[in-house]
Amino acid sequence: MNLTKTLTTAAIAALMATGAVAQDIAVIAGSVEDAFMDKIKKGVDDATHMVEANGGTVQYLRTQNYENFGPDLVTLINQAVAQGVDGIAIPVWVPDAQIPALQAAAEQGIKIMQYNSGLPVKDDISAINYFGSDEYEAGFGGGKYLAEQGAKHILCHIQVPGAINLEERCKGVTDGATEAGAKVTVLSTPANLDGDVTGTAEALKAEFIGDDTIDAMVSCADFGAAAGANAVEQTGLDIMVSAFDFSPASLERISAGTQKMAIDQQPYLQGFLATSMLFANLKFGTEISTDPVLTGPAIIDASNVDAVKAGAELGAR
Amino acid sequence: MASETTNTSDLADTLGKLIRRPEFGTLIGTVVVYIFFASLGGAVFLGAPGWSAFLTMAAEVGIIALPVGLLMIAGELDISVGAVVPAAALTTALVSGHYDMPTWYGVFAGLAVGVCVGFVNGQLVTRTSIPSLIITIGTMFGTMGLTLGFTVMIAGSTGVFMTPDPSAKALLGSSINFMFRATIFWWLGFAGLIYFFLHVSPWGNWIFALGGDRESARNAGIPVARTTIGLYMLSGFAAAFVGVSQVLTFGSAQVAAGQAFIFNSIMCVVIGGVLLTGGAGSVIGIVLGTLTFAIVNQGIFFSGIDPNYGSIIIGALLLIAVMSNDSFRNLALSYATKKKAG
Numbered sequence: 001m002n003l004t005k006t007l008t009t010a011a012i013a014a015l016m017a018t019g020a021v022a023q024d025i026a027v028i029a030g031s032v033e034d035a036f037m038d039k040i041k042k043g044v045d046d047a048t049h050m051v052e053a054n055g056g057t058v059q060y061l062r063t064q065n066y067e068n069f070g071p072d073l074v075t076l077i078n079q080a081v082a083q084g085v086d087g088i089a090i091p092v093w094v095p096d097a098q099i100p101a102l103q104a105a106a107e108q109g110i111k112i113m114q115y116n117s118g119l120p121v122k123d124d125i126s127a128i129n130y131f132g133s134d135e136y137e138a139g140f141g142g143g144k145y146l147a148e149q150g151a152k153h154i155l156c157h158i159q160v161p162g163a164i165n166l167e168e169r170c171k172g173v174t175d176g177a178t179e180a181g182a183k184v185t186v187l188s189t190p191a192n193l194d195g196d197v198t199g200t201a202e203a204l205k206a207e208f209i210g211d212d213t214i215d216a217m218v219s220c221a222d223f224g225a226a227a228g229a230n231a232v233e234q235t236g237l238d239i240m241v242s243a244f245d246f247s248p249a250s251l252e253r254i255s256a257g258t259q260k261m262a263i264d265q266q267p268y269l270q271g272f273l274a275t276s277m278l279f280a281n282l283k284f285g286t287e288i289s290t291d292p293v294l295t296g297p298a299i300i301d302a303s304n305v306d307a308v309k310a311g312a313e314l315g316a317r
Numbered sequence: 318m319a320s321e322t323t324n325t326s327d328l329a330d331t332l333g334k335l336i337r338r339p340e341f342g343t344l345i346g347t348v349v350v351y352i353f354f355a356s357l358g359g360a361v362f363l364g365a366p367g368w369s370a371f372l373t374m375a376a377e378v379g380i381i382a383l384p385v386g387l388l389m390i391a392g393e394l395d396i397s398v399g400a401v402v403p404a405a406a407l408t409t410a411l412v413s414g415h416y417d418m419p420t421w422y423g424v425f426a427g428l429a430v431g432v433c434v435g436f437v438n439g440q441l442v443t444r445t446s447i448p449s450l451i452i453t454i455g456t457m458f459g460t461m462g463l464t465l466g467f468t469v470m471i472a473g474s475t476g477v478f479m480t481p482d483p484s485a486k487a488l489l490g491s492s493i494n495f496m497f498r499a500t501i502f503w504w505l506g507f508a509g510l511i512y513f514f515l516h517v518s519p520w521g522n523w524i525f526a527l528g529g530d531r532e533s534a535r536n537a538g539i540p541v542a543r544t545t546i547g548l549y550m551l552s553g554f555a556a557a558f559v560g561v562s563q564v565l566t567f568g569s570a571q572v573a574a575g576q577a578f579i580f581n582s583i584m585c586v587v588i589g590g591v592l593l594t595g596g597a598g599s600v601i602g603i604v605l606g607t608l609t610f611a612i613v614n615q616g617i618f619f620s621g622i623d624p625n626y627g628s629i630i631i632g633a634l635l636l637i638a639v640m641s642n643d644s645f646r647n648l649a650l651s652y653a654t655k656k657k658a659g
Contacts, residue, residue: 035475035572161625190614190627196577197567198377198498199614202370206618209366222476226567234369234495247476249569315473 023056023282025087026080027275028073031065036245036267040116042315043271051279058275059085070097077101087111087282089274091132092118092125099124111282115274116267119292128281129288131273133265133296135165139172141297142218142242142263146173147180149260151216151240154184155207157228159200159221161188166220169244173218185214200227201234208235216240216260222247229258246300248312254305264308265296268316340602342645343590346638347609354616362619369496370619375611376504377559379604381578382585383511384552386603389586390515391548392528392595393449397438398556398582400460401431402575405560407468407477410570414479415472424485424561431557432550434460439546457579465572475572481565490565500562507555512600524548528595584631585610588638590645597646609634 027044030037041060048058061080063072073090074097080088081104088110092098095118102112102125114127122130139156146154154177156170174184187207193199204227208214217228217239225243232239243250246262253259273293280286300308311317355362381398388395405427413423434456441452468475481490492498515521523544526534535541556578564570589606591598613634617627 035469038469038474161628188625190617190624190631192577192581192628192631193614194577195571195575196581197563199374199577202374202615203618203624205366206361206370206615209361210619210621223571226569230567234492235366236495247478247569247571248474249476249478249567249571252478252568312474 023051023054023087023279024059024083024085025051025056025089025275025278025282026059026061026076026083026085027271028061028076028080028088028090029271030063030091030093032062034066037062039267039316040271043268043273044275047272047275047279050276054279054283056279056283058279059083070094073098074101077105081105081108081110085110087113087278089113089115089278091116092121095121095124111278113274113278113281115270122292129277130292131270131277131295132292133294134292135168136172136175137294138244138263138265138297139169139174140176141172141299142169142244142261143173143176143178143182143184144180145176145261145299146216146218146240146242147177147182149216149240151177151182153211153213153215154182155204155214155217156184156186157200157204157217157219157221157224158186158188159194159219159224160191169220182216183213185211194221195223197223197227197230200224201230204228204231205234208232208237208239212237214239217242218263219243221245222250222262225250225253225259225262229253232258246308251300251305251309251312254300254302255309257302261299261301263296264298264300264317266298266317267295268311269295338599340590340599340605342641343588343602343605343609343638346588346634346641347605347612350609350612350616350634354612354620357621358616358619362616365494365496367615367619369494369498370615371608371611372501373496373498374615375607376498376500377563378578378581378585378611379504379607380500380507380555380559381552382582382589382603382607383507383600384548384555385582386586386589386591386598386600387511387515387524388449388548388552389583389591389593390528390595390598391524391545392531393442393545393548394453394583395438395549395552396450396453396579397434397457397460398552399576399579400457400464401434401553401556402560402563402578403570403572404434404460404464405430405557406564406570406575407464407560407572409561409564410477410479411468411471413481414477420479420482420485420565423479424489424565427561427564428554428557431553431555431560433553435550435553436546438553439542439549442549443542443545461572468572476569478569479564480568486565489562490567498566500559503558503562508600508604515600520544525596528592528597581610584635588635590638590642606638609638 029040044060051058061076106126112125112127114122115131119130156173158166170186177184189200189203208231219225222243222245225241228241240260242261244263250259250262308317385395408430409423409427412418412426413420438453438456442449523539585607586603588609589602613631617624
């Protein structure tokens, strides 16, 4: 009886002690259906080893889908707050919904680390730092790369007309290419061709034939590169094909030379750095002086495609 | 003199018959749309690049639109085709790419997936009283989830790569002159077969009867359940065929593809004069509707019209097509009545 009591007291004391020094963090991410998020998760998982080795815990929370995205994210934030976490790592996709919830969390002394999205609202949520890419910068890097490779007239393909992040990408491409002396034309294909490789390939073919000064293209979607490569094969024209994001198939095309390059934002780094740096800030008080930290653009071309393939095999690229 | 009168009335009769054919409105639509874009697109649109562009697009949508049209004539819808396209493509890529088995095994497995989804659709539609729209939305999500889950579990990513062997690629994924895709010929072949099926063979009347009145069809001794299940299996097969031919052409399959086919195929069928409520429609109409749809979709890129406005033209075309189909149908009906009265 006495022994039990002592043990219980000791256990409670131990629990409270760990509660006082352990840093518990929540990492909130996008849909379980989104493959991009799997690469972020790989980074979070790897960082979790470091967190656990130092006595902390990581909770990884994802929404089911993107149908009710804003409210779903707020639910996850409130869930994390209710569980008494010390820090939250989160992208800001829906500022209107997320900012009030994150501000409320910050008022309770919870540290926020931002990754992947929402750089312009970083100060509104008092985030420690930002790990991610900037659509405009990514486009700028891609446009500059193509112009430096000799492109004179670049077609920038948008697969969902009116999507602001895609417009930003093409704006970046335009500025990056213009600076290096090339011209850019933006082509938005109707939304009913989104994901339709054949329909998009034929549309790109028409553009390539219609303007013979076009010597390069960059699509905002990975499937756009498959379509572009097909249009080039059909017309036999000499056009550099490239795209934002990539898949195993585009890596094969880069190896085979039918695609020039892909613009990557390295999601693994975003998950890994946001998790580990949030924890390190809570536990050790470290802070990176570079702010924001851009994980992209990283250009994948023939020179580094084999290394990327190896990384993709391991689920990190 | 008597014979002369007969000749004139024969001619009038033929013309009248032609105009009264349900496809006539669609044919006018196709011609008008072609002339419109030809006048803007010029030599490039009139030449091989233009024809190959809209024929290639028409072939893929068209292969799916044919059985979807048959289902609509029978009074049913199939939304699940949008999920079957990537499901079949990924099955083929997984079997022949990831597991490195012969291409034909993958092709067969991909097609089997489509037939299975069709079979499930057919069973659910005939065994429950739930509208087929709802059932096939359900099976669409189910198929999407299974595709995503299995692909990520097996391949660890949402895109799978494969190198098809030359004989399979030649048959399903090759192009003539780099432009005219093999699917165009498959589409025309399918159209011929389905034309025979719907308009020549006795089964065709069963389908029309199903769309007209299911109860009476059953009472007349038509095997309603078997016919419906068969039609769903056919549309599953057709969607899978498109998915398989895509993976053989492009050498890769993605989880998030195919959604475009749902509305695009229904649109082709409706432009082709098939009655949304079932009971009326024709294969020639569906083929012409598909051509019209593809000409508009691709013509925009040849014409110099800002593609941002492309969707407006597609939407307007759909409405105009349905309205003109309706007025042609009325015209045809009133013409026939007048003739009878005279």
